[in-house]
Amino acid sequence: MRERFYRMMDKRARREENEREHAEDRKARKLRKKQERQKPRERVDETRLEAEPEGSTIASGRRDAVVAKRALREATVLGVDRTRVEIDLEGERCFARRHPRLVSIVAGDVVQISTAVDGAHRAEELLPRRTLLSREDPARPGRPKPVAANLDLGVVTIPADRPRWGLVERIRAALRSGGIDAAVVLTKIDMVADGAFDEQLQAFEADGLPSFAVSAVDGRGIAALRAAIAGRSCAFLGHSGAGKSSLANALDPDTERRTGAVRRGDSKGRHTTSRSLLTVLADGTRILDTPGIRAFGLVE
Ligand SMILES: Nc1nc2c(ncn2[C@@H]2O[C@H](COP(=O)(O)OP(=O)(O)OP(=O)(O)O)[C@@H](O)[C@H]2O)c(=O)[nH]1
Ligand SMILES: [Mg+2]
Numbered sequence: 001m002r003e004r005f006y007r008m009m010d011k012r013a014r015r016e017e018n019e020r021e022h023a024e025d026r027k028a029r030k031l032r033k034k035q036e037r038q039k040p041r042e043r044v045d046e047t048r049l050e051a052e053p054e055g056s057t058i059a060s061g062r063r064d065a066v067v068a069k070r071a072l073r074e075a076t077v078l079g080v081d082r083t084r085v086e087i088d089l090e091g092e093r094c095f096a097r098r099h100p101r102l103v104s105i106v107a108g109d110v111v112q113i114s115t116a117v118d119g120a121h122r123a124e125e126l127l128p129r130r131t132l133l134s135r136e137d138p139a140r141p142g143r144p145k146p147v148a149a150n151l152d153l154g155v156v157t158i159p160a161d162r163p164r165w166g167l168v169e170r171i172r173a174a175l176r177s178g179g180i181d182a183a184v185v186l187t188k189i190d191m192v193a194d195g196a197f198d199e200q201l202q203a204f205e206a207d208g209l210p211s212f213a214v215s216a217v218d219g220r221g222i223a224a225l226r227a228a229i230a231g232r233s234c235a236f237l238g239h240s241g242a243g244k245s246s247l248a249n250a251l252d253p254d255t256e257r258r259t260g261a262v263r264r265g266d267s268k269g270r271h272t273t274s275r276s277l278l279t280v281l282a283d284g285t286r287i288l289d290t291p292g293i294r295a296f297g298l299v300e
Helices: 002-038 046-051 060-069 166-177 198-206 222-229 244-251
Strands: 073-080 084-089 092-098 110-115 121-126 132-136 144-149 153-159 181-187 211-213 233-237 277-280 286-289
Touching (some): 084 121, 084 277, 132 166, 153 166, 211 222, 222 244
Parallel strands (some): 153 181, 153 233
Antiparallel strands (some): 073 084, 073 110, 073 277, 084 092, 132 144, 277 286
């Protein structure tokens, strides 16, 4: 009887001992897991990231951290479309994706570019702008929409066969508030009598607005305009059909920009140029051909 009692007690003691050991094991396992969770994250494998295509599964924050350590190179934005930017990267024309935060980059901007091992470029940062031309955003009245960055000169382009002078003052005001010089160019002078608008151009000159009369067809005035814009970053702005692309082609014959005939009835253009495109000439002059302006809204 006593023996049976001792055996029972012994069994119970062993069971309790077992349960204690199990509980300690469980506790140690839990602690180990907790410590593992708190350990600093494993380093990102940069070689993997370098080869990683856009939209990969690497978290964007980690990608940013690696990109920050990579060599970044400066590039000038030549043109912008919905997903990509065309850039001049150390003299080479190429395309880059853009970081999602770079929503409002425009032609003329200077950006920092990262390059993956597969050669894909991405615009990472926007550098401070020297000047900025903005107009009212037609989609959001009262809000500014950047048009072009880092311009030295904005040339209001008026066609001699259909001059609408009202545009000059509006664009001039926007240029002034963006810190950019203004000039006027009267195009298509081959379509009107010699000196037809000399008085108007002299009035602009007297008002501090350099003025030029040119023809992209017979070449008159092109040399004087080329000399005036030499070494500067210059945009042609005006209504569709004014002759901006034809003028840019005359100044920079190495780039073939599309031009389009005006409508027969009212001589209005057909919005042939759909996005601004900057070209850099051999002497460093930068020419920005822009799409035709329907209206140039100003914002304070
Ligand atoms: N006669 C004559 N025609 C010109 C001259 N410059 C341009 N044109 C014509 O005018 C039309 C419009 O020229 P574009 O250069 O396409 O005009 P744009 O301002 O770039 O027009 P968008 O791209 O629509 O804004 C074309 O048919 C050109 O051939 C010029 O100096 N003389
Ligand atoms: Mg054009």
